Amino acid sequence: MVVLAKPPALEQISLLRSPELGPGGASSFPGVPAVDLSNPGAALAVVDACERFGFFKVVNHGVPMGVVDRLDAEAARFFASPQAEKDASGPANPLGYGNKRIGSNGDMGWLEYLLLAVDQAPVPKASHVPSSSLRDAVNQYVGAVRGVATSVLEAVAEGLGVAPRDALSRMVTDAASDQVFRVNHYPACPLLQRLPDSYSVTGFGEHTDPQLVSVLRSNGTAGLQLALHDGRWVPVPPDRDAFFVIVGDSLQVLTNGRLKSVRHRVVANSLKPRVSMIYFAGPAPAQRIAPLPELLGHGEQSLYREFTWGEYKKAAYRSRLGDNRLDPFRI
Numbered sequence: 001m002v003v004l005a006k007p008p009a010l011e012q013i014s015l016l017r018s019p020e021l022g023p024g025g026a027s028s029f030p031g032v033p034a035v036d037l038s039n040p041g042a043a044l045a046v047v048d049a050c051e052r053f054g055f056f057k058v059v060n061h062g063v064p065m066g067v068v069d070r071l072d073a074e075a076a077r078f079f080a081s082p083q084a085e086k087d088a089s090g091p092a093n094p095l096g097y098g099n100k101r102i103g104s105n106g107d108m109g110w111l112e113y114l115l116l117a118v119d120q121a122p123v124p125k126a127s128h129v130p131s132s133s134l135r136d137a138v139n140q141y142v143g144a145v146r147g148v149a150t151s152v153l154e155a156v157a158e159g160l161g162v163a164p165r166d167a168l169s170r171m172v173t174d175a176a177s178d179q180v181f182r183v184n185h186y187p188a189c190p191l192l193q194r195l196p197d198s199y200s201v202t203g204f205g206e207h208t209d210p211q212l213v214s215v216l217r218s219n220g221t222a223g224l225q226l227a228l229h230d231g232r233w234v235p236v237p238p239d240r241d242a243f244f245v246i247v248g249d250s251l252q253v254l255t256n257g258r259l260k261s262v263r264h265r266v267v268a269n270s271l272k273p274r275v276s277m278i279y280f281a282g283p284a285p286a287q288r289i290a291p292l293p294e295l296l297g298h299g300e301q302s303l304y305r306e307f308t309w310g311e312y313k314k315a316a317y318r319s320r321l322g323d324n325r326l327d328p329f330r331i
């Protein structure tokens with residue numbers, strides 16, 4: 001039994017997770033695939049990683065570190081500002097500043113965040129961004145990662161033999177596309193220092209991302225984990241210089257399940273705060289989400305009934321974080 005000298009706050013207890021049972025280790029996980037999109041063969045490497053893990057990292061991406069560092073600094077300044085100032089940008093509904101509550105259906109995590117619509121470039125003044133310097137940093141950063149998402153979707157189309165090359169990426173560059181950006185701050189969680197290593201506190205509970213792809217970057221603090229297709233959870237070593245790409249539910253449907261969205265989660269760290277920034281590349285609300293015809297073999301049927309992104313998003317926002325949101329759409 002674990003005896004604590006000082007009682008932890010109630011909200012920490014409710015997010016406390018006891019050690020996981022079942023087979024541990026992940027000896028068959030060779031590590032996160034790293035892809036340089038400018039290399040010959042990158043398209044095939046992207047498809048291979050998306051099929052095996054629904055996850056990979058982009059290295060040598062060409063996004064200037066100054067753009068990244070500027071947003072890092074602005075995000076740190078925002079999260080360090082007085083609570084009342086942060087609260088003025090919230091509560092997240094679903095956009096804006098959120099603290100521990102994720103979505104509106106009872107999910108909680110050991111984090112605070114800013115969730116923004118970024119489909120209008122630049123983000124307008126009347127957004128949830130409290131300062132013009134943070135807004136400028138977001139605009140510059142999002143412009144750059146949108147480019148990474150577009151290149152990744154072009155590589156996916158090329159690797160799958162889909163023409164034209166922009167068949168997927170144009171869903172995101174469409175003027176009506178639905179793009180969301182989130183900056184997460186997971187404070188250090190001192191409660192963990194008083195518990196055996198096998199205990200953890202949920203930072204962001206397990207889920208899949210609903211969009212086509214998400215482009216994630218974080219500081220050097222560990223905490224992100226992903227579920228391999230056999231269900232085992234593996235930690236993702238932090239890499240502050242790379243962009244991690246997460247396959248979302250919509251890309252799973254567009255490829256008729258050939259690429260699979262990946263369940264992921266974040267566990268809190270006992271000593272170091274984690275800051276992550278994640279861009280969600282979603283299509284226009286009217287975009288039909290159905291397998292691309294080239295990807296359906298002779299006589300192969302779609303695994304999903306037809307829907308638009310608008311319908312899927314509406315259903316997603318009624319679901320709990322950990323739900324399998326594609327299940328109701330399966331034929």
Ligand SMILES: C=C1C[C@]23C[C@@]1(O)CC[C@H]2[C@@]12CC[C@H](O)[C@@](C)(C(=O)O1)[C@H]2[C@@H]3C(=O)O
Pocket residue numbers: 094102103104105107115180182207208209210211280316317318319320321
């Ligand atoms: C619990 C929820 C939060 C979420 C909307 C939802 O009802 C289910 C999907 C969640 C998710 C996960 C990926 C992204 O972080 C997010 C912005 C999204 O598009 O879907 C969140 C939603 C949110 O935090 O509002």
Ligand SMILES: O=C(O)CCC(=O)C(=O)O
Pocket residue numbers: 182184204209216218224264265266276277278
């Ligand atoms: O903070 C992270 O590393 C992941 C966050 C995440 O999965 C999300 O915001 O959807």
Ligand SMILES: [Fe+2]
Pocket residue numbers: 207208209264
């Ligand atoms: Fe996510």
